[in-house]
Amino acid sequence: GEDVEQSLFLSVREGDSSVINCTYTDSSSTYLYWYKQEPGAGLQLLTYIFSNMDMKQDQRLTVLLNKKDKHLSLRIADTQTGDSAIYFCAETTSGTYKYIFGTGTRLKVLA
Amino acid sequence: NAGVTQTPKFQVLKTGQSMTLQCAQDMNHEYMSWYRQDPGMGLRLIHYSVGAGITDQGEVPNGYNVSRSTTEDFPLRLLSAAPSQTSVYFCASLASGMNTEAFFGQGTRLTVV
Numbered sequence: 001g002e003d004v005e006q007s008l009f010l011s012v013r014e015g016d017s018s019v020i021n022c023t024y025t026d027s028s029s030t031y032l033y034w035y036k037q038e039p040g041a042g043l044q045l046l047t048y049i050f051s052n053m054d055m056k057q058d059q060r061l062t063v064l065l066n067k068k069d070k071h072l073s074l075r076i077a078d079t080q081t082g083d084s085a086i087y088f089c090a091e092t093t094s095g096t097y098k099y100i101f102g103t104g105t106r107l108k109v110l111a
Numbered sequence: 112n113a114g115v116t117q118t119p120k121f122q123v124l125k126t127g128q129s130m131t132l133q134c135a136q137d138m139n140h141e142y143m144s145w146y147r148q149d150p151g152m153g154l155r156l157i158h159y160s161v162g163a164g165i166t167d168q169g170e171v172p173n174g175y176n177v178s179r180s181t182t183e184d185f186p187l188r189l190l191s192a193a194p195s196q197t198s199v200y201f202c203a204s205l206a207s208g209m210n211t212e213a214f215f216g217q218g219t220r221l222t223v224v
Contacts, residue, residue, distance in 0.1 A: 040218075042215030043201070097142040101155075
């Protein structure tokens with residue numbers, strides 16, 4: 001079945017870059033997403049990438065997709081304390097509405 | 112601009128009690144779903160609905176029932192609460208289409224003692 005894996009924790013210093021990694025197993029994945037969850041809140045969409053793209057940049061965020069290795073990463077440049085949150089990767093397949101979420105990576109930004 | 116509204120935010124139940132978690136969306140989305148979030152396990156799909164009158168099971172449906180009598184509402188019922196159902200529950204809705212953002216409620220933190 002489908003599976004999405006992430007490392008559980010990441011700690012970086014303010015101003016450094018953060019890289020959060022994700023691997024998935026479903027080769028039919030069409031869209032891959034990054035969601036952010038702040039404490040006590042629901043998930044909010046950060047960015048997404050279509051499976052025929054290798055890279056997408058959106059201000060401080062860079063998404064890299066290696067479809068051959070089924071590896072997705074999110075790079076946050078100039079990480080700020082406000083970026084401390086849990087980050088989830090997720091995938092869907094065209095024609096379905098079922099999201100498969102990863103386990104989430106808790107990012108802690110040290111001042 | 113409400114989006115997805117979940118009630119209650121917090122709930123404590125005794126084992127064996129039943130209750131309904133409410134979810135309402137005002138975006139006219141066809142697709143709604145319920146997830147539970149447990150530490151180290153991400154979000155797991157409980158039940159989902161692709162439109163009024165249509166529901167289906169997700170990954171972890173046991174112990175939960177749903178119904179979708181209107182487009183706006185998608186309640187989740189716990190029939191006989193168990194400590195294993197202690198979790199944070201999220202409702203989400205999505206518009207139809209190729210690439211669709213999921214909009215989440217604020218969550219319900221449920222403790223079963």
